[in-house]
Amino acid sequence: MNTDRKTLANARRVQLNDRADLARLTVVPQPRTDLVTRLATVPGLVRPGVAHWDLKERLPLHPLSVENAYGDPRLLPDLGAAAVDFARRMGVEVVVGAETGGIPLATAVALAAGLPFAFVRKPGYVGHEDHEPSVRGASVAGRQVLLVDDAVSSGGALEAFADELQSEGAILVGAFTLVDMRDVATTVAPIAQTLPIESVATYLDVLDAATDHGVLDPAVHHLAVDALVNHWSNDDPRWSLLDRAA
Numbered sequence: 001m002n003t004d005r006k007t008l009a010n011a012r013r014v015q016l017n018d019r020a021d022l023a024r025l026t027v028v029p030q031p032r033t034d035l036v037t038r039l040a041t042v043p044g045l046v047r048p049g050v051a052h053w054d055l056k057e058r059l060p061l062h063p064l065s066v067e068n069a070y071g072d073p074r075l076l077p078d079l080g081a082a083a084v085d086f087a088r089r090m091g092v093e094v095v096v097g098a099e100t101g102g103i104p105l106a107t108a109v110a111l112a113a114g115l116p117f118a119f120v121r122k123p124g125y126v127g128h129e130d131h132e133p134s135v136r137g138a139s140v141a142g143r144q145v146l147l148v149d150d151a152v153s154s155g156g157a158l159e160a161f162a163d164e165l166q167s168e169g170a171i172l173v174g175a176f177t178l179v180d181m182r183d184v185a186t187t188v189a190p191i192a193q194t195l196p197i198e199s200v201a202t203y204l205d206v207l208d209a210a211t212d213h214g215v216l217d218p219a220v221h222h223l224a225v226d227a228l229v230n231h232w233s234n235d236d237p238r239w240s241l242l243d244r245a246a
């Protein structure tokens, strides 16, 4: 018997007719630590070198190329499945991907949860026409939505996407991201302090796992975390130690 037929047979046995219940049976929960390790060891996601904070003070020392997670088609469904419990708890009716990095993940979440999918275009993106609708896909008006993005840091993007969704009449009940960088952000927008947000890993979790699995050198990691957590100033003499260690 193939997996789908087995799932259907189980669903009948326990008298589950609802599509969402059926989807729940097909989700294979993974210990979150395995998922963090898989994420942190995706080739190119954590770069071994050191870079200082960018001008907006948003990107930390090891800029992550989070979108590289989408280069592994076996990883994406498991990342999506990680949001299913959260979506249920929040009473989500539509999963909305934030352009662009949130869209593949949101697709995986919607499929895993058996929920409708939509995406919201990045506000102010050059090349968009003003008259184009900002939300595409399933209708979000009057429905409880989960916003999915690849990362949250200052919450600036979250705030802008929330405004777009609100203008379409959506009820934003939570956000799901791959990496939560609020742990190293210098400022966090009010919405990112109050909206329920669940993520696969924090930024520091990713660095820890990358170090444990040989992607990052432990000496670099130690100094980098110190710099991040204690917010070294730009003229801190310890930056030269970090440069030498890298």
Ligand SMILES: O=C(O)c1cc(=O)[nH]c(=O)n1[C@@H]1O[C@H](COP(=O)(O)O)[C@@H](O)[C@H]1O
Binding pocket: 058, 059, 098, 100, 101, 102, 149, 150, 151, 152, 153, 154, 155, 156, 157, 158
């Ligand atoms: O394309 C981006 O805006 C982007 C580039 C980048 O290098 N890192 C990065 O996190 N982002 C996006 O920036 C947003 C998170 O940053 P905050 O707006 O500071 O929370 C998310 O929408 C990310 O997709």
